[in-house]
Amino acid sequence: MTSPIERSLVLVKPDAVRRGLLGEIISRFEVKGLAIEAMELRTMDAALADQHYADHVDKAFYPPLKEFMTSGPLVALVLSGDQVIEVVRAMIGATDGRKAAAGTIRGDLSLSNRENLVHASDSPQSAARELALWFPKL
Ligand code: CMP
Numbered sequence: 001m002t003s004p005i006e007r008s009l010v011l012v013k014p015d016a017v018r019r020g021l022l023g024e025i026i027s028r029f030e031v032k033g034l035a036i037e038a039m040e041l042r043t044m045d046a047a048l049a050d051q052h053y054a055d056h057v058d059k060a061f062y063p064p065l066k067e068f069m070t071s072g073p074l075v076a077l078v079l080s081g082d083q084v085i086e087v088v089r090a091m092i093g094a095t096d097g098r099k100a101a102a103g104t105i106r107g108d109l110s111l112s113n114r115e116n117l118v119h120a121s122d123s124p125q126s127a128a129r130e131l132a133l134w135f136p137k138l
Pocket of ligand 1 (some may be wrong): 056065116
Protein backbone atom coordinates (compact mmCIF):
# COMPACT_ATOMS: atom_id res chain seq x y z
CA MET A 1 0.00 0.00 0.00
CA THR A 2 1.35 3.45 -0.83
CA SER A 3 0.94 6.27 1.66
CA PRO A 4 -0.30 9.66 0.44
CA ILE A 5 2.37 12.21 -0.41
CA GLU A 6 2.83 14.60 2.49
CA ARG A 7 2.78 18.42 2.24
CA SER A 8 4.47 21.12 4.30
CA LEU A 9 3.92 24.87 4.51
CA VAL A 10 7.24 26.67 4.23
CA LEU A 11 7.81 30.41 4.61
CA VAL A 12 11.03 31.91 3.30
CA LYS A 13 11.07 34.86 5.67
CA PRO A 14 11.55 38.61 5.00
CA ASP A 15 15.24 38.50 6.06
CA ALA A 16 15.94 35.96 3.29
CA VAL A 17 14.18 38.12 0.70
CA ARG A 18 16.09 41.24 1.83
CA ARG A 19 19.41 39.38 1.80
CA GLY A 20 18.90 37.98 -1.70
CA LEU A 21 18.84 34.38 -0.48
CA LEU A 22 15.62 33.23 -2.15
CA GLY A 23 17.42 31.39 -4.95
CA GLU A 24 19.86 29.69 -2.58
CA ILE A 25 17.14 28.51 -0.20
CA ILE A 26 14.56 27.40 -2.78
CA SER A 27 17.32 25.66 -4.73
CA ARG A 28 18.15 23.50 -1.71
CA PHE A 29 14.57 22.21 -1.62
CA GLU A 30 14.58 21.60 -5.38
CA VAL A 31 17.86 19.69 -5.49
CA LYS A 32 16.71 17.58 -2.54
CA GLY A 33 13.92 16.36 -4.84
CA LEU A 34 10.94 18.00 -3.17
CA ALA A 35 8.12 19.29 -5.36
CA ILE A 36 6.91 22.90 -5.26
CA GLU A 37 3.12 22.70 -5.43
CA ALA A 38 2.46 26.41 -4.82
CA MET A 39 4.61 29.48 -4.38
CA GLU A 40 3.61 33.06 -3.65
CA LEU A 41 5.41 36.30 -2.80
CA ARG A 42 3.29 38.08 -0.23
CA THR A 43 3.43 40.22 2.89
CA MET A 44 2.03 38.80 6.11
CA ASP A 45 -0.39 41.18 7.82
CA ALA A 46 -0.93 41.45 11.57
CA ALA A 47 -4.05 39.26 11.58
CA LEU A 48 -2.37 36.46 9.63
CA ALA A 49 0.68 36.67 11.91
CA ASP A 50 -1.53 36.21 14.99
CA GLN A 51 -3.24 33.21 13.39
CA HIS A 52 -0.10 31.62 12.02
CA TYR A 53 1.77 32.02 15.33
CA ALA A 54 -1.29 31.29 17.55
CA ASP A 55 0.89 29.11 19.83
CA HIS A 56 3.36 31.97 20.40
CA VAL A 57 1.20 35.10 20.75
CA ASP A 58 1.59 35.18 24.54
CA LYS A 59 5.36 34.70 24.52
CA ALA A 60 7.79 37.52 25.24
CA PHE A 61 9.49 37.08 21.86
CA TYR A 62 6.23 37.44 19.93
CA PRO A 63 5.95 41.26 19.50
CA PRO A 64 9.37 41.61 17.83
CA LEU A 65 8.75 38.39 15.87
CA LYS A 66 5.47 39.82 14.58
CA GLU A 67 7.15 43.09 13.63
CA PHE A 68 9.85 41.17 11.76
CA MET A 69 7.48 38.79 9.98
CA THR A 70 5.27 41.66 8.75
CA SER A 71 8.22 43.90 7.81
CA GLY A 72 8.32 42.99 4.12
CA PRO A 73 7.53 40.34 1.55
CA LEU A 74 8.13 36.67 2.17
CA VAL A 75 7.71 33.63 -0.05
CA ALA A 76 5.09 31.09 0.98
CA LEU A 77 5.60 27.62 -0.47
CA VAL A 78 3.76 24.36 -0.42
CA LEU A 79 6.33 21.57 -0.68
CA SER A 80 5.51 17.93 -1.12
CA GLY A 81 7.44 14.69 -1.07
CA ASP A 82 8.13 11.58 0.95
CA GLN A 83 8.17 12.56 4.66
CA VAL A 84 8.50 16.20 3.59
CA ILE A 85 7.67 17.62 7.04
CA GLU A 86 10.53 15.81 8.77
CA VAL A 87 12.88 16.22 5.81
CA VAL A 88 12.42 20.00 5.61
CA ARG A 89 12.75 20.43 9.39
CA ALA A 90 16.08 18.59 9.21
CA MET A 91 17.18 20.74 6.26
CA ILE A 92 16.43 24.05 8.01
CA GLY A 93 18.13 23.12 11.30
CA ALA A 94 17.65 24.33 14.88
CA THR A 95 15.70 27.55 15.53
CA ASP A 96 18.76 29.54 16.61
CA GLY A 97 21.01 30.05 13.60
CA ARG A 98 24.02 30.37 15.93
CA LYS A 99 23.42 26.83 17.19
CA ALA A 100 22.06 25.16 14.06
CA ALA A 101 24.33 22.51 12.57
CA ALA A 102 26.56 23.38 9.63
CA GLY A 103 25.02 22.08 6.44
CA THR A 104 21.54 23.20 7.44
CA ILE A 105 20.02 26.36 5.96
CA ARG A 106 20.04 28.22 9.28
CA GLY A 107 23.40 26.78 10.28
CA ASP A 108 24.99 27.98 7.07
CA LEU A 109 23.20 31.31 6.57
CA SER A 110 21.77 32.72 9.85
CA LEU A 111 23.22 34.15 13.04
CA SER A 112 19.89 34.83 14.77
CA ASN A 113 17.12 32.98 16.57
CA ARG A 114 14.50 35.44 15.25
CA GLU A 115 15.75 36.24 11.76
CA ASN A 116 16.27 32.58 10.96
CA LEU A 117 15.31 32.67 7.27
CA VAL A 118 12.75 29.87 7.09
CA HIS A 119 9.65 28.57 8.83
CA ALA A 120 8.41 25.03 8.18
CA SER A 121 5.48 23.06 9.58
CA ASP A 122 6.61 20.89 12.48
CA SER A 123 3.94 18.14 12.41
CA PRO A 124 1.14 16.83 10.19
CA GLN A 125 -1.35 18.68 12.43
CA SER A 126 0.45 22.03 12.10
CA ALA A 127 0.89 21.46 8.35
CA ALA A 128 -2.87 20.96 7.92
CA ARG A 129 -3.61 24.09 9.95
CA GLU A 130 -0.97 26.25 8.22
CA LEU A 131 -1.84 25.04 4.70
CA ALA A 132 -5.51 25.93 5.29
CA LEU A 133 -4.44 29.38 6.50
CA TRP A 134 -2.05 30.22 3.65
CA PHE A 135 -3.47 28.27 0.71
CA PRO A 136 -7.16 27.66 1.47
CA LYS A 137 -7.99 26.77 -2.14
CA LEU A 138 -5.34 24.07 -2.49
P1 CMP B 1 9.64 29.69 13.36
O1 CMP B 1 10.04 28.33 12.91
O2 CMP B 1 9.00 30.59 12.36
O3 CMP B 1 8.69 29.53 14.62
C1 CMP B 1 8.57 30.50 15.63
C2 CMP B 1 9.54 31.60 15.42
O4 CMP B 1 9.74 32.42 16.55
C3 CMP B 1 10.92 31.03 15.16
O5 CMP B 1 10.95 30.44 13.89
C4 CMP B 1 11.80 32.24 15.36
O6 CMP B 1 11.76 33.13 14.24
C5 CMP B 1 11.07 32.89 16.52
N1 CMP B 1 11.66 32.53 17.81
C6 CMP B 1 11.57 31.35 18.46
N2 CMP B 1 12.19 31.42 19.66
C7 CMP B 1 12.66 32.68 19.75
C8 CMP B 1 13.39 33.37 20.75
N3 CMP B 1 13.74 32.79 21.89
N4 CMP B 1 13.71 34.66 20.52
C9 CMP B 1 13.34 35.27 19.36
N5 CMP B 1 12.65 34.66 18.38
C10 CMP B 1 12.31 33.38 18.58
